[in-house]
Amino acid sequence: MINGNFEYRMPGLILSCTEIRRIVKPGENEQGEIYLGTEDNRKLTGYASSTHRRCVLDSERFAGSTVHLLYGIDTAGLQPGEKFEGSIVLTTNVGEYQIPFSVEVEKEQLKGHTGELRTLEDFTKLAREDFREAFRLFTSESFRKHLAGNLPKEQALYLGMTRNPVTYQHLEEFLIAAGQKEPVHISLKETSVSFYQVKESMQEVIWLQRSGWGNLRLLVETEGDFLEETKKIITEEDFIGSTYGVEYLIRPEKLGHGRHYGRILIKSPYEILVYEVLASRESEAQVNIRIQEKKQKFLLLKNYMRFQLGQITEETYLEESFHTIARLKEVGCAYPEYQLYEAYLHQCKKEDEKAREILNQYQDKSFGRDDLELGGAYLYLCYRTGLTKRKDETCRKIRSFYQQKRDSFFLFRLLLQIDEEYEVTPSNAVFEMEELYALGCRSPFLYLEAWRIIEKEMTLLHRIGGLWTQVFLFAGKAGLLTEELSMRLAYLSGYEKRFSRSLYRALSLSYEAFPTDDTLDAICKQIMKGEPRRKEYFPWYARAVERGLRLTRLYEYYVETMNPGSQEALPQTLRMYFSYNNALSDKKKAFVYANIVRHKETDLSTYESYRQIIKEFAAEKLAEGRINEDYAVLYQEFMKEPEDQEQAEALGKVLFTCRLYCEDPKVRSVAVRHSQMKEEECYPCVEGVAYPRIYTKDAVVLFVDERQRRYVSTVDYNLHKLMDETELLPACMEMEVTEPGFLLSMCQDGTITEENLELYQCLEKQEAFSEDYRREIREKLLDYYAGKLEDDSIDSHLRRLDSEAYARVNKKILLEILIARGMYEHAYAVYCEYGGEGVASESLLKMASRMILQEEMQEEEELLSLADAVYRQGKYDEVILEYLLKYYQGPQEQMFRLWDSARGFQLDTYAYEEKLLQLCVFVEDYRPQGADVLKAYVEKLGKEKIIRAYLTFASYGNFMKSQKLQPFVRQCLQAAVLREWEMASVCHMALLQSYIEQKDWMENSWEPQLHSLLEEALSRGILLSCYRKLPRQLLAPRQLDDKVFVEYRGDPEAEVTLHYRLDTGLGQEAAYKSEPLKTCYPGVFSRTFTLFYGETLHYYFSESGENSSHKLAEKVIAMNRVDEECGNKYQLLNQMLAARRLGKEKEVIKRLKEFLRQENYVKEMYRIEKE
Secondary structure, three states: OOOOOOOOOOOOEEEOOOOEEEEEOOOOOEEEEEEEEEOOOOOEEEEEEEOOOOEEEOOOEEEEOEEEEEEEEOOOOOOOOOEEEEEEEEEEOOEEEEEEEEEEEOOOOOEEOOEEOOOHHHHHHHHHHOHHHHHHHHOOHHHHHHOOOOOHHHHHHHHHHOOOOOOHHHHHHHHHHOOOOOOOEEEEOOOEEEEOOOOOOEEEEEEEEEEOOOOOEEEEEEEOOOEEEOOOEEEHHHOEOOEEEEEEEEOHHHOOOOOEEEEEEEEOOOOEEEEEEEEOOOOHHHHHHHHHHHHHHHHHHHHHHHHHOOOOOHHHHHHHHHHHHHHHHHOOOOOHHHHHHHHHHHHHOOOHHHHHHHHHOOOOOOOOHHHHHHHHHHHHHHHHHOOOOOHHHHHHHHHHHHHHOOOOHHHHHHHHHHOOHHHHOHHHHHHHHHHHHHOOOOOHHHHHHHHHHHHHOHHHOOOOOHHHHHHHHHHHHHOOOOHHHHHHHHHHHOOOOOOOHHHHHHHHHHHHHOOOHHHHHHHHHHHHOOOOOOHHHHHHHHHHHHHOOOOOOHHHHHHHHOOOOOOOOOOHHHHHHHOOOOOOOHHHHHHHHHHHHHOOOOOHHHHHHHHHHHHHHHHHHHHHOOOOHHHHHHHHHHOOOOOOHHHHHHHHHHOOEEEEEOOOOOEEEEEEEOOOEOOOEEEEOEOOEEOOEOOOOOOEEEEEEOOOOEEOOOOOOEEEEOOOHHHHHHHHHHOOOOOHHHHHHHOOOOOOOOOOHHHHHHHOOOOOEOHHHHHHHHHHHHHHHHOOOOOOOHHHHHHHOOHHHHHHHHHHHHHHHHHHOOOHHHHHHHHHHHOOOOOOHHHHHHHHHHHHHHOOOOOOHHHHHHHHHHHHOOOOOHHHHHHHHHHOOOOHHHHHHHHHHHHHOOOOOHHHHHHHHHHHHHHOOOOOHHHHHHHHHHHOOOOHHHHHHHHHHHHHHHHHHOOOOOHHHHHHHHHHHHOOOOOOHHHHHHHHHHHHHHOOOOOOOOHHHHHHHHHHHHHOOOOOHHHHHOOHHHHHHHOOOOOEEEEEEOOOOOEEEEEEEEEOOOOOOOOOEEEEEOEEEOOEEEEEEOOOOOOEEEEEEEEEOOOOEEEOOOEEEEOOOOOOOOOOHHHHHHHHHHHHHOOOHHHHHHHHHHHHHHHHHHHHHOOOOOO
């Protein structure tokens, strides 16, 4: 530059991108790249910088024909929806360029095919239109952030219903619980149907009616072999409108005789519909006859049993039986068995003749193997009515029939009636009865006959087998028991090694009839051989204890079967017994101990004797985390003052347990969801009871069935707390319990005070809580600290807090708190990681200034960025300015602004001014402020080399690029010429041009310098259009007063052509002429013309370069004025031409004479001696 090496036209910078716009996801950083090059592929050098700390470049300096720059975008600490803007500044040897960037953190939206969903109502509308799409959105993370609600209860509901595995039913239940819809209900148009004469497979339909909209999944099941469903699963998509037909098949091959009943069950998560189906292969009439037959046959047997038991008289028996026989005849059931029974009735009524009339119908009938019982009845009646007198023969034949059909009690009973052997030897009858029972006979008439035998001969009863148990059970129900046989039953039951429910029932009936201690003892012993802990046995244990029976483990079983909810005091004997012999399970021990505690006011002595045992037991079980109503009583009584921290923590864990009771049979477990907790807690639901821990009022209770489906509002339940928290909380608070549930309950109101501050500080560190809730607590803690900025006590808390976690919550408040409390290093670390958006500029100024001093003015990238950011906000002090002056590199505009600010603080800007001047030259920045910087630099006696370089640069800009020459630059040029500095010629040309343009050289005594510069230029053949502005006295001696100049300034390497035509004013238009021009000075193309009055010069320039060419606009120069004062020949000619045009002939002659006089004078004065 100093040597005059200039480049008129800098090549343009080619950028791979001219603007950066990014939308990034929260918490994600991105990278990008930029490629730089020049149009002429020259070597590119320079600096790269970013105006925003969040856009980081991999390199500050670069060089090469192709430059590859990497940049990174840091979004740490930015919230969704926030954005930042700035520029990547490229300070290069071909100029300064800026690539603007804009980065926005994506704000998550919940979108369906209908557009953005802003409210739960929008989502419900989508669910109604497309439940599948709604389910997809329901399971997305965006749903919880946008539509699950801001209240803890709403959040808990959503979290509970999206616990995997998530089903459509969960979404359905969520919408119901949120009050957005009603459950979908289904109903049957009909509840039963009957089909008769089913000969082939039938396909039938059950019509379902649906009310409401939403998810619907129905399971179809059948009961009955002859029924078969065609589709097991039905969904809402199967419905046409609100109706659907459930198809099913009836298989005739699965049908036997008579009616067959089946059911089709249609199950939804909320209800079960039952559709009953009756099917028969026969006609309805045939089926009805068979049913009537069965009913009348049952009445016959019933009447006979009542008669045998003595419940009705013989007369009544006969009357009702004849009536029943008549009914059977009416329905066409005059079968042999009923006819023979009618004969029996006549015989009983002493109407033997009528009986014989009936029997005579069968005298020629031969009875086969299938009719042995009918044959036996016929023989028996023939003997009874006198048709035959041979008793022995009759008995032999009946016995023969019995031998062929050994499982027939009917034949055996006939033998009992006529065979005297059984009367003589009843033991044989007993033996036969036991055999019949073993063969499967279960006839109550068998039990009746057996009872009659042992009632007469009790000694025949040696053991309680299967038959005799049933006999006693029958006798008990029939009211036949005797005290002696009851005692015999109790005695013999002791020999049974295994529990028999039938025997237990028989003993129970025996006790009801004859309540003796022996029978009670036998009952308890029988129970203990089976499942003695079944609750149904408690009344027997209670009676045994009341009667003072001494049975092994009686007291234990008493307690274990006792109703857990019983509040009655235990019998004194039990209380005494368990004081020295307690083999109960822990649960039952707790029950006994709780009972003692509950009744301590009525039995203080027992309470005192148990006190230490119960206390130790309570401590042990508390450590194990055991809880129910009884444990709660013990903890309430003995844990009011925990012995150590471990015990206090255990107490805090069970303190908020509740008892939940639910009668819904489908519920298998209960889940409790606190929105504040990371995970939900699940509890088994046994016999409708669960013991969940509920810490806050906004917790959501969910019910889970065996298929992991979840329910909320569609299940009824009741809930109550097990413990009185007010008695136990003070001890837990004093012991500083940190159990998560305890902390949550204590902090649920969300108000932080000096008293509970440590609870909140402990809570936010617990990983058991959800990150969202911990963020919420951290935000409240920050608000609390922000309100205590004058309180020194918060410093210790601030030093311990997790800066990273708090910064993610609200870095603005955190930074302002740390800065206000003078924790600059801590604050600076947060700033470096997460930025300082939103922080008051005064706070950032304070932090930046202190950290610069602390770092002893050493360069640090993040600190420099902070100082720059503060300065851009118009906040700075001497430290900030001094640091920026030392290290800042950025846009020229900002650098000059920084220089202005530094001068206002009277800082030493010498080095910075030198850098600014060099940068102006480097990037060709001709801004006027450059002259001000130069002036300040010159006043500080700056380096001559730097000054000369800038003067040369400014001169070239003025002379070749029409940049304004600033007054101080002109002064410097004048001084340099005066001092005869070695300067580039362009400096002289710029100064010469300035003299000519401003015309102040005569007043300031710079005329000698003007003459010198003009002579120098003319000597080099430099002809400039500005010469025409010089006075004639300067032009005439140099023979320039009759010249006009056309001039073009541009690229010295370009080929410039002048196109012109001269209009002489004679009425004929001349053609354009073209003439290539050469430079009279690098970049200056000029030509002179001599124009006479009335002539007009039309001209334009065209420029062609290596890759392009262009044409400039046409210009016109007209000679239409005459200098009347000047008398040289050129002016005389112009005066004559002007006078002639005006018709002034005298004036023309006058000027012609003057012209000839001068011409003659010249010839006389100057002679040519040699040609």
